[in-house]
Amino acid sequence: MSTERTDHIPSGRARPHPLAPPAWLLRGLRPASAPIPWAAVVRAGIALSAPLAVGFALDEPEYGALVSMGALSGVIGDTADAYRMRILNIAVPQLFGAVGVALGTLVFGHGWFAVGALTLIALVSGMISSIGTVASVSGLLLLLNAVVGAGLPLPRPWWTAPLLLAAGGLFVLLLTLLGWPLRGRQPERAAVAATYRALADALDAAGGPDYDERRRALTQSLNQAYDLILGRRARVHGRSPALVRMLAQLNVVVPLVEAAPAAHLRGRPLPPAIPAAVRDLAEAVEEGRTQAPALELPAPHTPAERALDAALRHAVTVVHLAEPELRTVDDRLGRPAALGVRARRAVRDMMLSGGSWRYGLRLALCIGLAQALVSLVPLERSYWVPLTVTFVLKPDFGSVFSRAVLRALGTAGGLVIAAAVLAEVPRGWWDVPVMAVLAALIPAFSAKGYAFQTAAITPVILLLSDLLNHQGFDLIRPRLVDSLIGCAITLVFGYLLWPESWHSRIGDRLADTVDDAARYVERAFGPAPDPDAAPGAARTARLQARRRIYRDLSGVRSEFQRALTEPPPTGARAAAWWPLVVAVERIVDATTAARVRVNHGAAPPRAEEVSALTADLRGLAECVRTARSPDRLGTAAVRAGDEASVLGPVRQEVAAARGIAAEH
Structure with missing residues (x-):
């Protein structure tokens, strides 16, 4: 996999003219494109x-x-x-x-x-x-x-x-x-519908250069929707059928969100009917429609296509239910503790x-x-x-x-x-x-x-x-x-x-995130779950880990973007580390895609391969933690493995992270 796929790095170090204001100042003076x-x-x-x-x-x-x-x-x-x-x-x-x-x-x-x-x-x-x-x-x-x-x-x-x-x-x-x-539940309903629209945008961009940015917008929208729904559910769950329905509609978007990276790694655009069906779901959420449409989707052939097809058909069923059963609505993905x-x-x-x-x-x-x-x-x-x-x-x-x-x-x-x-x-x-x-x-x-x-x-x-x-x-x-x-x-x-102020810990924060990525790989492909555990406990734990790491990645990105507005040396150091932030996001995406493929028919990786990959990630984390700048990471090789394995793209992303670090 090419190591040239990097986001634009807003380093702010270059100026078009010696007397021009610094880029960090121009970024603050440039009005955001937010609606009034x-x-x-x-x-x-x-x-x-x-x-x-x-x-x-x-x-x-x-x-x-x-x-x-x-x-x-x-x-x-x-x-x-x-x-x-x-x-x-x-x-x-x-x-x-x-x-x-x-x-x-x-x-x-x-x-x-x-x-x-x-x-x-x-x-x-x-x-x-x-x-x-x-x-x-x-x-x-x-x-x-x-x-x-x-x-x-x-x-x-x-x-x-x-x-x-x-x-x-x-x-x-x-x-x-x-x-x-008049608008009592509209913010929550609008947040759920916005998540479906953000998902449709990400699926539209699958296989193309805009996918990473769309996926980040999707993560932010999903986090915001869960914060609204679960925060309110802590008080009224069990007494509000409308809230139960919105939580069910939000839960079924998660398998679609997980299938999006697998669809992106196919390397080609999805049929337009799939994003269109997701946008129709967004309208159904906003309008409260209960009559499910007749889906006309292309036949799936690969594990990634089967994952997307199954998740979409299940979402259509749940979104159009008038009253989901309370016992079927899982809130373990982030229910807040009691106020006290x-x-x-x-x-x-x-x-x-x-x-x-x-x-x-x-x-x-x-x-x-x-x-x-x-x-x-x-x-x-x-x-x-x-x-x-x-x-x-x-x-x-x-x-x-x-x-x-x-x-x-x-x-x-x-x-x-x-x-x-x-x-x-x-x-x-x-x-x-x-x-x-x-x-x-x-x-x-x-x-x-x-x-x-x-x-x-x-x-x-x-x-x-x-x-x-x-x-x-x-x-x-x-x-x-x-x-x-x-x-x-x-x-x-x-x-x-x-x-x-002068010795920013952004490198340490990034290293912690790489360690989290290693734990996410272990969670996704670790030993078989305990047979005595509650049904679905392993999947719930994995979904919780996925939500947690994507939230952490959003926080790391925000912290780096804040550091980029600082003068040197903090801003310059953040700009040097920025490509690795993007690389870690792609490692997590590739891991999610691999898990989805295994769930839908692909052969699971061997335990030795999982152990080797997590060791590589922890080694990268330690290098990031001890290096003052990316050019001191070195070019340590990533352990080889079966290229046909579902973890092949993950290993390639880890190798790309090493390559990016060496180039910057």
């Missing part, structure tokens, strides 16, 4: 402008501004699809935000005490952020609102600001839930995790320095410096270095908009339509990238700040200076002084 979420656009415009209108009507514009600030937090945090997750994503962080602003208000104007309090809050916020998505947003709002409370003269008594901010978040939640009676169990695990992992403590300490150091600067040094008081530090150091937003630069550029762009608004629009009722327009830009720009999101949020915060401290156009210059100071603090004390 029009419902979120309308919701944001209403959520931030309506409180202002009420505040002006009651002659309390400061109160309206605080409610709008709470609504802004809700708009930023509303990123989930399913309504139950959206409740968690909006409501839970609002509680942490209310606590944060209360603590900040209590230490307002207290000098060193305020510095110490915000530093401690930053430590807690950073550690909380390592738990998960909802906890990350909660930690962010805890710190952001504490910074706002400690930096702005908010209305008294101390509990006024927390109530108003929470009211803004609850207003966003109310607007979000208006569509629940997950909470205890999260707290234990947070307290014992070195990464959690490192991020918390790094955030605490930068926030402490920023707050000391604005509180004690004779400069204009500003909460914008620690606010900038918080946003730039957010761990799941991307590269710290590139975020600092993009934050500065985005803030500059946002300040241009804010300057025009503050200079030309009179304060008062005109703020309401202006806020509606500016707020609507937040979800639209957020879908395009971090710099665009910053440019949209900046004028909104400045306009709300002006309603609280009445500085008008005089806000513009200090905020730009504050942003640059915050970015500088983050770059020096949150990036340059930390060894992990």
Whole structure:
């Protein structure tokens, strides 16, 4: 198998002109091709402008501004699809935000005490952020609102600001839930249908150069659908026939997903009737059709074709069932543990995790320095410096270095908009339509990238700040200076002084994934299952292993793509390792295809061949772990085997991985 099949490597090392900006910066400034979420656009415009209108009507514009600030937090945090997750994503962080602003208000104007309090809050916020998505947003709002409370003269008594901010978040939640009676199960159903469409796209690309990218999109779609369905099933399974049906429809797509790599390795396109049948299944899922169509598929001849044909016919039967039997719906592919169990695990992992403590300490150091600067040094008081530090150091937003630069550029762009608004629009009722327009830009720009999101949020915060401290156009210059100071603090004390910024562990992460691939081969072709085990236990364990390794591969790819946005040496090292990431994905695909062929008539490999292949993979993992760069891997030969064996393509992919490493 040729070793020339590699994805485009977005290394960012070459520039068309010596004075051209670096590629990592251009990647951040290039708008993503995501569609505009029009419902979120309308919701944001209403959520931030309506409180202002009420505040002006009651002659309390400061109160309206605080409610709008709470609504802004809700708009930023509303990123989930399913309504139950959206409740968690909006409501839970609002509680942490209310606590944060209360603590900040209590230490307002207290000098060193305020510095110490915000530093401690930053430590807690950073550690909380390592738990998960909802906890990350909660930690962010805890710190952001504490910074706002400690930096702005908010209305008294101390509990006024927390109530108003929470009211803004609850207003966003109310607007979000208006569509629940009409679209209650639509996000889950749409996710299942999207998985079928992603599968059809992958089958369309089978045998061609676009297959790898389509397969990755399919993996992401499948993961998202399972997260939605199983997360909801933890509460309502057994009481919701519709949910049971969606889970059954999702389960039967798994054999089709497994058959796709086998179809791809045939080396030629599939008959158009097969992807068309899968797209018809997607429409049936969305429309709730129960009448199965008459399939007209070509006769299968090879094991791969038989696997695809059998999986497709079974999927057609299950998708069109009106009420699948509960006992036939297997949720062992990822049913979440009870909430209490997950909470205890999260707290234990947070307290014992070195990464959690490192991020918390790094955030605490930068926030402490920023707050000391604005509180004690004779400069204009500003909460914008620690606010900038918080946003730039957010761990799941991307590269710290590139975020600092993009934050500065985005803030500059946002300040241009804010300057025009503050200079030309009179304060008062005109703020309401202006806020509606500016707020609507937040979800639209957020879908395009971090710099665009910053440019949209900046004028909104400045306009709300002006309603609280009445500085008008005089806000513009200090905020730009504050942003640059915050970015500088983050770059020096949150990036340059930390060894992990310069000595990335991406090679270790890749080596762990190669080890996982070796274990996946063992799981797929290991010894016969225990005859006393439950029926289907071996297959379920193998499917769990397949889902786990594909999830891990998605995480590794995301981590490498994040590292590619770093300056040298991290970005250059990630670019050098990138072809091996692609090679490992293909090794896993080839293993899945081999297992599918064995399931449908191909001869299983000998135990000695399986052992030799796993030893080769572990040897490759050890080389990756000990080599500082791919060119030190060497060109150790892969053990020879029977070329007619189903593991032949897997051995070829392992050899290709060695070849790619040697060439880069």
